[in-house]
Amino acid sequence: MRIAGLGVTFFGLLALMLLLLILPFAFPFSTSVILINLLFYTALAYSINFITGMTGYVSFGHVVFLGIGAYALGASADVYGLDPVLGVLLGAALGLVFALAIGLVTLRFRGVYFAISTVVIALAALNIVLELPQLGGSQGIILNLGFQPYSWYYTIWGIVLFEMLITYYINRGKLGLGIRAIKSDEDAARSVGVNVSALKLYLFGLSGLFAGAGGAVFAWTTSGVFPYETFSLTFSLQMLAMIIIGGVGTSLGPILGAVVVYLPSYYFLTVAIGTQLIIIGFAVVVIALFIPEGIVGTLKRRSASLRELLE
Amino acid sequence: MLKRRVGITTKTTAIIVAAIILVVAGGTSAYYLTLPTKPPPGGTVKVGFSISLTGSFNVEGAASLNGMKTATQWLNSNGGIIVNGKSYNMTLDYTDDASQTSNIVPLYTKLVQQDNAQFLLAPYSSGLTAAAAPIAEQFGTIMLSHGGSADSIWRQGYKNVFEVLSPASTYLRVAIDWLKANHPSDKLAVIYAGDSFSTTAALAAINYSKAQGFQVVYQSSYPTTVNDVTPQLTAAKSAGADDLLGGGHFNDGLLLAKQLAQVGWTPKFISLLVAVTEPTFQQQLGTAANLVTGPSQWEHTVAYTSDQAKSLGLDWFGPTVAQFTQLYQQVSGGKTPTYHSGEAAGTIFVLAKAIQSANSFDATSVKQVLSSLNFMSFFGQFQVDQTGKQTAHAMVLVQWQNGVLKVVYPTTVAETQPQYPYGA
Amino acid sequence: MVALAVILSDLLFGMMLGCVFAVVAHGLNLIWGVVKVVNIAHGEFIMLGAYGAYFLNVFGGFNPLLSAVVDGALGIFVGYAFYFSFLHRELRGKERITLRSEMVTLVSTFGLSLFMSNLAVVAFTGDFVGINWSPGTVALGFLELPLGALYVTILAVLIISTSVVFLDRTYIGNAIKAYSQDITATQLVGANPTKVASLATALGFSITMAGGALLTVWIPTGINPYMGALYAPISFVIVVLGGPGKMLGSLLGGLTLGVVIDVLQAFVPVSLAYAVAFLLLIPVLLFRPEGIVK
Missing domain, CATH: 3.40.50.2300 (Response regulator)
Known part of the structure; x- marks a missing residue:
């Protein structure tokens, strides 16, 4: 079945990324800034895809890593005047560290217990930040890093590229076999010698790293970090909705989901006010109950030719 | 399931898939670019902003928008803004921002670049205003804040951002x-x-x-x-x-x-x-x-009058409190203006007064006027310090x-x- | 130095708050314990119950205690509707719920929660509303206790103890208990598993929505479309503390949480008191996954 070497999905995504690479030069800023947001959501979707998509561990509180990344950039730029690109790296590093620490404890919990423990951690994080005057407490941090569409764009573009490559590599390689085994039956996977705990922690760390990087870009583009906005569970829900709609665990699903969820909700701002999340919520219900494989999974099931091409 | 022979080669399908992706991405961008940009027709001045009609600030946002609409309507039916002896009407160009900071950058970039808004009003709340400020700064477009009162916004050294309401502190x-x-x-x-x-x-x-x-x-x-x-x-x-x-x-x-x-x-x-x-x-x-x-910040029963302005040696501009309240009720379908409406409407009059005093739409001249302007409207007094922060408007x-x-x-x-x- | 009177008052208010938390979480506990499904949209049904009480008050002049009865009755129908649209496909004919089905229900009820809370914004507007009902206070030494909260506390305890008696002493209750232990055993006692599971779900929703009505006494202004975002996680923590399926566990978990939150506030900022309360879940899951009391 498997085509040797790199598949069509790989080249498709590569072509798309190359196209995105030159777009800012072809179009005015007003287009680039929409693409920045689209790439930001894409980055979040790939990030949660590592853990929830690949292993089935639903990380409802994933926003906590976004928040950590945002505060890393916000505080370092505000207090030490650190260059924002370094702030993004710092956000990624802290996202990784926190993900490993949190994952070490919470990944022992199965199914719904894991999901709930991530939610309470995200809520607790918000409540703790509110009482940290070093991070601006409830007043948050207001930044003035300027309007830097090119820097924003290529930073988030780079993050997405990394995520795509890693996702593809995992899904294609030996790691993917072990991970799929965890998803279908964790105990069976363990009994055939898959190092389940290490694999889960590795994926959770990756997802924390990229969510942290994405969060840092968020703080950078919105010129500030505010506790309620940054730790808003709506972010968790949006990224989750994106991979569910796009296709969990796949290499193509997250970007497809981000496009399908973000672009309409942006256009809706000017048309059908207040309906975005209602529609997204409804779509998630329908997809979870009737087509749990999402767009990519369904296309693969329906069409024999697409099965080999979409990953 | 029987494995069907596929009529087309893998390669062709690959090209089709890639093409679909490209078309989707390119199409959406192109769609957005080809949206008709509306150059301001002669005799009008275009004011752009986003306002929170959904999300956590939906109540404040709706009241602010009604205030702006009322102020604009009063202005346009009372001679408009006079520049070089010619009367200009004010038009509002706005969209919802869902109270989310992530929407601000694309929306304000679009307002400036695509819609050619000549002046900007800030969104509601400090967080959203902070996100919009760098854009106003980048394009040198004046932005007046009516609902973002965090003092730290005016510590960032912005040259184009002016506060109309009293700061939170x-x-x-x-x-x-x-x-x-x-x-x-x-x-x-x-x-x-x-x-x-x-x-x-x-x-x-x-x-x-x-x-x-x-x-x-x-x-x-x-x-x-x-x-x-x-x-x-x-x-x-x-x-x-x-x-x-x-x-x-x-x-x-x-x-x-x-x-x-x-x-x-x-x-x-x-x-x-x-x-x-x-x-x-x-x-x-x-x-x-x-x-x-x-x-x-303001109440519809507050007693700011042109006599009071005169006694302070200030100009009075715009409607009386009673006139504003009455027109607001017409515009909003019977509602009483809250102070959010007052702030937002006050902002429109500040802008109109500044343009008229500068006798020009040029951002630099209007900016110069704004930084030294001191007058009174139904919303109270307006004067900013050199950072653009409000100093004269009094709370009651x-x-x-x-x-x-x-x-x-x-x-x-x-x-x-x-x-x-x-x-x- | 924190005055003893403050701590005593916080303790008492914390216990009352805990009982309200308990009844709000109790419906979740029942469903989680019996059907083994966690309803992520639990908070939205609390919200629905609270709005029910609000509208009954505005249009019918009902007080929240009376509205709790009406909400409870409505909850039965809502619960059956929920069971057959969300759970039946996953549970029907199975001997135990699979991890895959657990994920399906988790994700679909998550979608439901997004859908409901945002639809509520359109239907009820985002304004915070409250019910104007205060039956006065009663003096207790140096403390004054609000009577409304006291009634709610008593009702909460009553609802939870009734459910214990119901499960222990009635035929239907025994069938529900049997289902929670072993689905095939339900058939041995001569009951239809689907009927038992759907009934348990309906009862859980009934209690949840009644709890939403009772909650409005405690939060005089807090009825709004997004209120579920606080009470759902609080309910999750309570059920885990008490142990899913242990009916008295709701009370135990609720009291623990209420007292921790209120008494800690005498010493640390409120935010941190809530942070500690939320994080209690982690050590309990690590060391006592079956709840703090065996």
């Missing part, structure tokens, strides 16, 4: 000023919601009251998700506080006032942010609302007296005297 001063003049030995408790605006206002109040010689015997904030403040009220009571200051947004004020009864504490003086000015505050609390005070103190909300302080604009103590 000044909200509770007016109450403390009155206490200082009348009950200087009261002990204060400050309990406030842990959001950006309320924290700024409350912390500034704590510092200011200490500087005025007051003793703050209890202070505490709570997260806005929490709906129970009985522990704090009990602690404040047992700390021996006479007066309660603080609150947050509407539900916070209501919560504090209601739970006072639950813990059996009757402070002598209560001043709460935001909530007190809403008519529903009195409807929901009944007698418990009586004699509660609160600061307000309001109090519910027998079911009617009255402006009670400062004396120059007050309808009547404050009554003390609460619960009498």
Whole structure:
């Protein structure tokens, strides 16, 4: 079945990324800034895809890593005047560290217990930040890093590229076999010698790293970090909705989901006010109950030719 | 399932898939680019902004938008803006921002680049205003803030961002000023919601009251998700506080006032942010609302008049308070303007006055005028310091007296005297 | 130095708050314990119950205690509707719920929660509303206790103890218990598993919505479309503390949480008190996954 070497999905995504690479030069800023947001959501979707998509561990509180990344950039730029690109790296590093620490404890919990423990951690994080005057407490941090569409764009573009490559590599390689085994039956996977705990922690760390990087870009583009906005569970829900709609665990699903969820909700701002999340919520219900494989999974099931091409 | 022979080669399909992806990405961008940009027709000036019609600021956003619409309508039907002897109408170009900071950058870039808005109004709230400020700065477009009052925005060195409303840090001063003049030995408790605006206002109040010689015997904030403040009220009571200051947004004020009864504490003086000015505050609390005070940016009963402006040696611009309130009711379908409406409408008149005084639409000349402008409208006085921060607009103190909300302080604009103590 | 009176008052208020939390979480506990499904949209049904009480008050002049009865009755129908649209496909004919089905219900009820809370914004507007009902206070030494909260506390305890008696002493209750232990055993006692599971779900929703009505007494202004975002996680923590399926566990978990939150506030900022309360879940899951009391 498997085509040797790199598949069509790989080249498709590569072509798309190359196209995105030159777009800012072809179009005015007003287009680039929409693409920045689209790439930001894409980055979040790939990030949660590592853990929830690949292993089935639903990380409802994933926003906590976004928040950590945002505060890393916000505080370092505000207090030490650190260059924002370094702030993004710092956000990624802290996202990784926190993900490993949190994952070490919470990944022992199965199914719904894991999901709930991530939610309470995200809520607790918000409540703790509110009482940290070093991070601006409830007043948050207001930044003035300027309007830097090119820097924003290529930073988030780079993050997405990394995520795509890693996702593809995992899904294609030996790691993917072990991970799929965890998803279908964790105990069976363990009994055939898959190092389940290490694999889960590795994926959770990756997802924390990229969510942290994405969060840092968020703080950078919105010129500030505010506790309620940054730790808003709506972010968790949006990224989750994106991979569910796009296709969990796949290499193509997250970007497809981000496009399908973000672009309409942006256009809706000017048309059908207040309906975005209602529609997204409804779509998630329908997809979870009737087509749990999402767009990519369904296309693969329906069409024999697409099965080999979409990953 | 039978494995079907596929008629097309893998390669062809690959190209098709890639093409679909490219078309989707390219198509959406192209769609957005080909949207008709509307060059301002001759004789109009275009003002762009985003406003929160959904999400957490939907109530404030709707009131602000109605205020802007009212102000624009009054302006256009009363001669418009006169530049070089020619009259220009003002048009508003706005979209919803869903109260989310992530929407601000694309929306404001579009307003400037695609819609060719000549002037900008900030979105509602400090967080959204902070996100929009770098764009105004980048394109050198003037942006007036009507709902973002965090002091730190004006510490960023922006040259194009001007504040029309009083900064958050000044909200509770007016109450403390009155206490200082009348009950200087009261002990204060400050309990406030842990959001950006309320924290700024409350912390500034704590510092200011200490500087005025007051003793703050209890202070505490709570997260806005929490709906129970009985522990704090009990602690404040047992700390021996006479007066309660603080609150947050509407539900916070209501919560504090209601739970006072639950813990059996009757402070002598209560001043709460935001909530007190809403008519529903009195409807929901009944007698418990009586004699509660609160600061307000503006009220439709406030007594700013052209005579007052004249006595201060200032120009008066725009409608009277009564004219504005009446037109607002027409525009909004029978609603009474809140101070959010007042702020937003006041901003429109500031812009119109500045353009008219500059006698030009050129950003540099208007900016110059704004930084030295000092005049009065139905919203009160306008003057900014060199950072663009508002310094002249005064807060007023309001109090519910027998079911009617009255402006009670400062004396120059007050309808009547404050009554003390609460619960009498 | 924190005054003893403050701590005592916080303790008492914390216990009352805990009982309200308990009844709000109790419906979740029942469903989680019996059907082994966690309803992520639990908070939205609390919100629905609260709005029910609000509208009954506005249009019918009902007080929240009375509205709790009406909400409870409505909850039965809502619960059956929920069971057959969300759970039946996953549970029907299975001997035990699979991890895959658990994920399906988790994700679909998550979608439901997004859908409901945002639809509520359109239907009810985003304004915070409250019910104007305060039956006064009663003096207790140096403390004054709000009577409304006291009634709610008593009702909460009553609802939870009734459910214990119901499960222990009635035939239907025994069938539900049997289902929670072993689905095939339900058939042995002569009951139809689907009927038992759907009934348990309906009862859980009934209690949840009644709890939403009772909650409005405690939060005089906090009825709004997004209120579920606080009470759902609080309910999750309570059920885990008490142990899913242990009916008295709701009370135990609720009291623990209420007292921790209120008493801690005498010493640390409120935010941190809530943070500690939320994080209690982690050590309990690590060391006592079956709840704090065996």
